[in-house]
Amino acid sequence: MKAFGALCMVSFLSACAAPRPALPPLAKVTAPERWRESGGVETSTAADWWKLFGDPVLDDLVAKALERNTDLLIAGTKVGEARAQFRSAASRLSPSIALDGRAGRSRSVNPFGVGVDQAQATGELTISYEVDLFGRVSAISDAARKAFQASEFARDVTQISLTATVVSGYALLRGLDEQLLLVEETVKSRELELAVVRRRTEAGYGSKLELAQAQSALEAAARLVPATRRSIAQQENALSVLVGDVPGDILRGKRVESMLRIPVPGALPSELVRRRPDIAEAEMRLASTDRSLDAARARFLPTFQLSGAGGGVASTLLGDPISLFSLGGSILAPLFQGGELRAQADAAAARRDAAAFAYRGTVLKAFEEVENAMTGVDRLFQEQEALDRQVAATTTALDLARRRYRSGYASYLEQLDAERSLLEVRLQALSIRSERVTAAIALYRSLGGGWTR
Template sequence: MKTVVPVLVAGMVAAALAGCAAKVGAPPASRLQVPAQWRAPIPEGATALPVDAQWWQGFGDPALAALVTAALANNGDLRLARERIEDYRARVRAAAAAQQPTLSFDTSPARARALSPATGRPYVANAFQAEFQAAYEIDVWGRLANATEAAAATLRGEQASLDAVALSIAANVATGYLNLRGLDAQLELARATLQLRERSRDLARRQFEVGYSSRLEWLQAQAEYDTAAEQVPQLQRQIFEQENALSLLAGASPGPIARGKALAELVPPPVPAGLPSDLLRRRPDIARAEQAIAAASAQLAATRDQLLPTFRLTAAGGIQSTDLSDLLHGPTRLWRLAGTLVAPLYDGGRVQAATDSAAVQRNQALIAYENTVRQAFAETENGLDAITRLREQVVQNDARRATAAETLRIAHNRYANGYAAYLEELDAQRSLYAADVARLQLRARLLAASVDLYRAMGGGWTAPGQ
């Protein structure tokens, strides 16, 4: 009978603990499918070499490299992200501190007037006490360790988020600089075109003055000159705004931006390639989503364990006396040891509701991870396809420009020899100018597409420890 009672008690305790554990739903099944290869065509000249962490150096422009370096050092968003890292480091230390014992000191001098139980007369008594107290919670179920792991995973996620912000800043600076050089080239073309339109206008005016052509042709030439002149301040405004935007990205006040190579001299770095599965290890935003899952899972475990009993050890030791001099020289020494077992019996469903909420947050983190990976696949596919299609557009634009240039040459000769009206030459000039503008825009877009692809491929980022 004596042996049956302990077994029965142990069984009742185990059953009680099992009943205390909060119920947790199973995580949703993953719907993520990683393709075996890219859907978009791999551009010619693609390399399977690892992406260089300083990929912007591949453009060979010292001004671009200096601008990106300044942005990575001084950008305001990056500075805020670095401060958030320090905040989450402190949170990890705070969570880990809960697993350590606590030690405190308490002193409480007191003086009181009371009635003596023996004589019934009032008397005044002094009490001087100094005590050290220590407490330690035994983390039997791992609740404190899970809370610490949740904080640590959140910190790792913030570190990956910092890397994602840095990648975005570098890509935005590179794209902005390339767009700026494209605008510079368009402004140069607009000014050169304006000089041609000025000569055509002056020629049309002279021919009108000598009676060789009509006033209509002169006015048409003047209108075309005015149209070309209008493009110059418009492009100057866009350049001004682009410079200010780049200055802000670099963490500086609005101002001019140093130039390096011209648009025609810039060469995009090699096109990176690789399998879709490699992308899962090369993007910081995916790593951030992974750490969000780890943090949510650890927080779920810590929340669930709040329904389990907690074990706490306390110890105190000190001295006490009714006289201050005795407290310093001959006090009475006191001590106590205690162990506490606390188990919740009824909380109105608070912990179960918190556990359900934590489980939903874990499920949300899983779904967010899937969405992040799919978005990464789409961005990489778009980047690969953009480079291929833009290269094809460049080929077509070259053919278009060659045709427009030959058309202008013939139209000019016909007009100069009196075989055609000035309107034919004017149309040919417009076609050639449009082709030249499209050519510059395509070149800038092709360079920017390389930046987008490097951003989509993770920009050479690798997870810590890899």
């Protein structure tokens, strides 16, 4: 009869918990059958993909960043924190054992008015254990374990992002170096042009206007030198901090042109889920909140506690020590708490749904990043080809303008326009090469940077 009553109470409390809420339908996401752009050849990406550039200087920078970068070190401490929280939650699945020992000496008066000295010592070992009949404790432990796994994936996200940022920053730095060489070369060229115009003016073949225009063109090019050096210094400082150093100089390795030879990776959309740690992290966050929902729902049900204790007492007033023990159990069932348990379960369900939508958003963002990177690789290559043709045409135009000016068939302004156009398109061509390298790096990063589950 007592067992029947307990069964009825459990059934009643179970009925108080509403049916388990399902995942929201809008949280589902389906991978596209193919990418909009063709992408590279489908292949697995090495975890040390940056070594494909064959630049020892770059390899050293990445190695230093992976060892000393502040953000990555912080991510590692968060993994340690999550691991400790998981161990704490998992410990509740084991019995709790405690030892209590006391000793003392006292003097009192007995009923006959005689002083009595007493020395007494007690020791007790207690054991308690919560019977996880309805899975509440295991759900809490599972939620902590999945949160710990999510923190590991989050550290991997930071590592892949850091690697891509270092490689991109290095490519940008080498591109700025080449831009500096170009503007310095332009300054020397315009110094020679100024000398030519000055001689023509002194000989009576040119005007002071042309001389002033040549001087202005020289100063315009000279202004680009400190501006480019400032950009180089800022990029060096940024790279130094990324690798865990104080701002300073960065060694140089290969040129940007050689970095363009890196093979372009590829992957099927359906494989992206297992190749990106941010998706794995979002999945584990969702799984953790789902188990937390199970734990919140289990609070509607009774908890069972077993306990036992054993020990002894020794005293000078006793002939022999006395052994003591106790065994027992308890049950605690929630009957009325003003809707607190229902509110906690609803909040847990809302957090689970939010994690589901976050997972969907992460997957969609991953698809977007891959598409953008593939588009960048393809379109920037086409843009570079067009710019190379424009550089060739503008070089020819400048050569013709110089001939016309020196033959007296055109003004110096025509030559200046051609020089400005050539400098502009050559700078753009150098910039496009750096952008092509960073686009390839972005593709490696968006495809997971060699990470696999």
